[in-house]
Amino acid sequence: MKKATMRDLCDETGLSLGTVSKYLNGGQLKEKNRKKLDEAIERLNYRVDEYARGLITNRTRTVGIITTRLDNLFYSSIISDVETKLYEKGYAAIIKESGYDLSKEIKGIEWFLSRRVDALIIIPVGRKKEDYEILNEAEVPVLFLDSYIEGVRCESIVTDNEEISRHAIDWLISKGHKKISIILDKDNPYTAERRLEGYKQAFKENGMEEEDYRIYRINESIDSGYAVAKQIVTETDSTAIFASNYISTVGVVYLLNELDIRVPEDISVLGFDDILITSLYRPKLTIINQPIEKISQLAVDRLFELLSEENKEYKTHLLENELIIGKTVADIN
Amino acid sequence: MKKATMRDLCDETGLSLGTVSKYLNGGQLKEKNRKKLDEAIERLNYRVDEYARGLITNRTRTVGIITTRLDNLFYSSIISDVETKLYEKGYAAIIKESGYDLSKEIKGIEWFLSRRVDALIIIPVGRKKEDYEILNEAEVPVLFLDSYIEGVRCESIVTDNEEISRHAIDWLISKGHKKISIILDKDNPYTAERRLEGYKQAFKENGMEEEDYRIYRINESIDSGYAVAKQIVTETDSTAIFASNYISTVGVVYLLNELDIRVPEDISVLGFDDILITSLYRPKLTIINQPIEKISQLAVDRLFELLSEENKEYKTHLLENELIIGKTVADIN
DNA sequence: AGATAAAAATGAAACGATTCATTTACGGGA
DNA sequence: TCCCGTAAATGAATCGTTTCATTTTTATCT
Numbered sequence: 001m002k003k004a005t006m007r008d009l010c011d012e013t014g015l016s017l018g019t020v021s022k023y024l025n026g027g028q029l030k031e032k033n034r035k036k037l038d039e040a041i042e043r044l045n046y047r048v049d050e051y052a053r054g055l056i057t058n059r060t061r062t063v064g065i066i067t068t069r070l071d072n073l074f075y076s077s078i079i080s081d082v083e084t085k086l087y088e089k090g091y092a093a094i095i096k097e098s099g100y101d102l103s104k105e106i107k108g109i110e111w112f113l114s115r116r117v118d119a120l121i122i123i124p125v126g127r128k129k130e131d132y133e134i135l136n137e138a139e140v141p142v143l144f145l146d147s148y149i150e151g152v153r154c155e156s157i158v159t160d161n162e163e164i165s166r167h168a169i170d171w172l173i174s175k176g177h178k179k180i181s182i183i184l185d186k187d188n189p190y191t192a193e194r195r196l197e198g199y200k201q202a203f204k205e206n207g208m209e210e211e212d213y214r215i216y217r218i219n220e221s222i223d224s225g226y227a228v229a230k231q232i233v234t235e236t237d238s239t240a241i242f243a244s245n246y247i248s249t250v251g252v253v254y255l256l257n258e259l260d261i262r263v264p265e266d267i268s269v270l271g272f273d274d275i276l277i278t279s280l281y282r283p284k285l286t287i288i289n290q291p292i293e294k295i296s297q298l299a300v301d302r303l304f305e306l307l308s309e310e311n312k313e314y315k316t317h318l319l320e321n322e323l324i325i326g327k328t329v330a331d332i333n
Numbered sequence: 334m335k336k337a338t339m340r341d342l343c344d345e346t347g348l349s350l351g352t353v354s355k356y357l358n359g360g361q362l363k364e365k366n367r368k369k370l371d372e373a374i375e376r377l378n379y380r381v382d383e384y385a386r387g388l389i390t391n392r393t394r395t396v397g398i399i400t401t402r403l404d405n406l407f408y409s410s411i412i413s414d415v416e417t418k419l420y421e422k423g424y425a426a427i428i429k430e431s432g433y434d435l436s437k438e439i440k441g442i443e444w445f446l447s448r449r450v451d452a453l454i455i456i457p458v459g460r461k462k463e464d465y466e467i468l469n470e471a472e473v474p475v476l477f478l479d480s481y482i483e484g485v486r487c488e489s490i491v492t493d494n495e496e497i498s499r500h501a502i503d504w505l506i507s508k509g510h511k512k513i514s515i516i517l518d519k520d521n522p523y524t525a526e527r528r529l530e531g532y533k534q535a536f537k538e539n540g541m542e543e544e545d546y547r548i549y550r551i552n553e554s555i556d557s558g559y560a561v562a563k564q565i566v567t568e569t570d571s572t573a574i575f576a577s578n579y580i581s582t583v584g585v586v587y588l589l590n591e592l593d594i595r596v597p598e599d600i601s602v603l604g605f606d607d608i609l610i611t612s613l614y615r616p617k618l619t620i621i622n623q624p625i626e627k628i629s630q631l632a633v634d635r636l637f638e639l640l641s642e643e644n645k646e647y648k649t650h651l652l653e654n655e656l657i658i659g660k661t662v663a664d665i666n
Numbered sequence: 667a668g669a670t671a672a673a674a675a676t677g678a679a680a681c682g683a684t685t686c687a688t689t690t691a692c693g694g695g696a
Numbered sequence: 697t698c699c700c701g702t703a704a705a706t707g708a709a710t711c712g713t714t715t716c717a718t719t720t721t722t723a724t725c726t
Contacts, residue, residue: 389712
C-alpha cells in the first residue's frame with residue numbers, strides 16, 4: 001500500500017487536480033464535492049507531500065536554527081522560546097547542533113539552504129568573516145544570536161557584554177578585590193573577547209596594570225571549567241573568580257562543592273547566565289543575567305520583518321544585561 | 334540572480350542532466366568534464382535542491398525527533414547524544430518540541446510525515462493508544478523513548494522504573510522512613526505510574542498500608558515541583574521526599590535552598606536523573622540515574638536495524654537504572 | 667587498422683504537488 | 697425559457713531532481 005497522492009484523490013472523487021489543490025489550500029468547494037473529498041482523504045489517508053509542494057512554491061514556512069549543543073541550557077532556553085513563538089505564527093523550527101565545531105556548523109548551513117528554509121538563526125562558533133562566506137550566497141535572512149562578526153551578511157542580536165563585564169569588575173574592585181581571575185571560553189570567541197575587554201577596562205579605570213590581569217581560557221565543557229577553577233583556587237592567591245559564561249559558571253560551582261570551599265570566605269565568585277544555578281546552589285550566586293525573553297522576542301520580530309522586506313537591511317542590536325547581586329562576593333576592604 | 338539548477342550546469346558545461354546527476358551523486362567522470370563541472374558549480378554557486386531530490390528518491394536521510402522541551406536537560410542530553418550519532422552515520426536529525434502538549438506533538442508527527450523523514454524518535458506525552466492512531470498509517474519506523482504504550486505501533490526504549498523505584502523506597506524504609514512523600518509528574522504519565530507502582534510495592538513488601546501512601550502530582554515545571562515540595566515540608570510530617578523525575582528534583586532542591594532546610598537533618602531527599610544537580614547542590618543528593626548513553630546508543634542502533642529490515646518487528650527494551658547513594662538520606666532507625 | 671568490451675554520456679519520463687488561463691455549472695431576473 | 701454574471705471546476709505546464717535503457721566514446725588487443 002503506497003502513499004496516496006492527489007491524483008488518487010482525483011480518481012476516487014472524479015474531481016480534477018486543480019480542484020483538489022484548491023481545497024487543500026483552503027479554497028471553497030461545492031458542499032457535495034467537499035464531502036466526497038473529505039471522505040476520500042480520510043479513506044486513503046492522504047497527506048500533502050511537502051517535498052512536492054515546496055519544490056513548486058519555493059516557500060517552506062520553515063526556519064533553520066543552529067545551536068551549539070542542546071545541553072547548553074542558556075542557548076536551549078533561547079531556542080525553546082524562539083521555537084514556541086515561531087510555531088504560533090505557523091512556522092516550523094528545525095533545530096540542529098554544531099557541537100562547537102565550525103565545519104559542522106557550515107555543513108548545517110548548507111543542509112538548511114539545500115532544504116530551502118525561509119530563514120536561518122545561528123548561534124555561531126566561527127570568529128572571522130571568512131568563515132561565513134557561504135552566507136553571501138544565501139538569499140534568505142540570517143540572524144546571529146550572541147555573536148557579532150564584522151562584515152558578515154546577517155542580522156545580529158547581542159547583549160552589551162563589554163559594559164556589564166566592566167561594571168561587574170568595577171564593582172568587584174570597589175569591594176576591595178585586586179586579584180581577580182577571569183575564565184573565558186575559547187569556543188565563544190565573540191562574547192569572550194567582549195567580556196575580557198570590559199575586564200581590562202575596569203582595571204584601567206581603577207589604575208591597575210596589565211600585570212594584574214589573570215586570564216584563563218577554557219573550552220566549552222563543564223570539566224574544563226572545573227579544572228581551571230581548581231587551578232585558580234589551589235595554585236593562586238586570587239580573591240575572586242569571574243566565570244564569564246554559563247558553562248564555566250557551572251564548572252566553578254561544581255568545584256566549590258567538591259572541595260568544600262567556603263564562599264565568599266575563601267574566595268568570591270561572580271557568574272554568568274543564571275539558568276538553574278541560583279536555584280540549586282547556596283549561597284546565592286552573584287551573577288550576570290542576559291535577557292533571554294527579550295532576545296528571543298526580538299529575534300522573532302526581526303525575522304518576520306526581514307522576511308517581508310524586499311531589500312533586506314541588516315542591523316545589529318545591543319541589549320542590556322543585569323548584575324544580580326547575591327552572597328558570593330565578600331567585601332574585603 | 335536566481336538559484337542555479339542542474340540545467341544551468343548543463344548549459345555551462347555542455348554536459349547532460351544524467352551526467353551531472355551522476356557526478357553529484359558520486360559517480361565517475363572523465364577528468365576534463367569533472368573539471369568543467371567543478372568550475373561551473375563553483376561559478377554558479379550550485380547547490381542540490383533537496384526538495385527536488387527527495388521528491389523523486391523518497392529518501393531524505395533525515396530523522397524526526399520530538400522532545401518535550403529543550404530546557405528539560407534530561408531529554409536534551411539524550412537527544413544531543415542521538416543527534417551526534419546520527420550525524421556520524423550521515424543522517425540529519427530534525428528536532429521539534431511538543432511543549433508537553435499532545436496536540437502539538439501529533440501535529441509534529443504529521444509535519445514530519447509530510448516531510449518524509451526516514452524515521453521518527455519521540456518522547457511522547459500521550460497516555461493511551463488512541464492518541465497515536467496516526468502512527469498506524471506511518472510507514473516509517475517509530476521509536477518511543479522513556480515511555481511505553483500498549484498497542485502503539487512502535488519500538489520502545491524504557492528503563493526499569495518500577496524496579497528501581499521499589500528498590501529505592503525499600504532502602505528508604507530500611508533506614509527507618511515510614512512517612513515518605515512521592516512527587517509524580519502528570520505530564521509524564523508512563524514513567525510516573527511505573528514509579529508509583531514501585532513505591533506501592535515497596536510499601537506492601539514492608540507490611541505498610543495504603544493509608545501510608547503520600548502521593549503528590551505536579552505538572553512538568555520547576556515551580557510546580559517547588560510548590561508541592563513546600564507543601565510537603567511545611568504542612569506535613571514527612572521524613573522523606575522522593576522526587577520521582579528530573580524537573581521535580583530540581584524544584585525540590587530549589588525549595589531546600591530557599592527555605593534553608595537542612596538535609597538530611599530536617600528531611601531526607603531522594604531524586605531522579607542527575608544532570609548537573611549533584612554538581613551544583615550540597616550535600617550530595619541521593620539520586621536515581623538512568624543510563625543516558627545506553628539509551629541513545631540503543632536508540633540509534635535499533636533505528637538503523639529497523640530501517641534496513643523489510644518486515645519491521647517492533648520490540649520493547651528495558652534498561653536498568655542505578656541508585657547513587659549520596660548524603661541526603663538520614664538513618665532514623 | 668579493425669574488432670570488441672568497458673566506460674561515459676545521453677535525454678525522456680517520472681516524482682507529486684501548484685498555477686492559471688479556460689471552460690463549465692449555477693442561480694436569479696426578465 | 698433564455699440570458700448573463702459569478703462561482704466552481706478543469707487540466708496542461710511547471711518546479712529541479714533521479715533513473716535507466718540507449719547511444720557514444722575510449723581503451724585494449726590482435
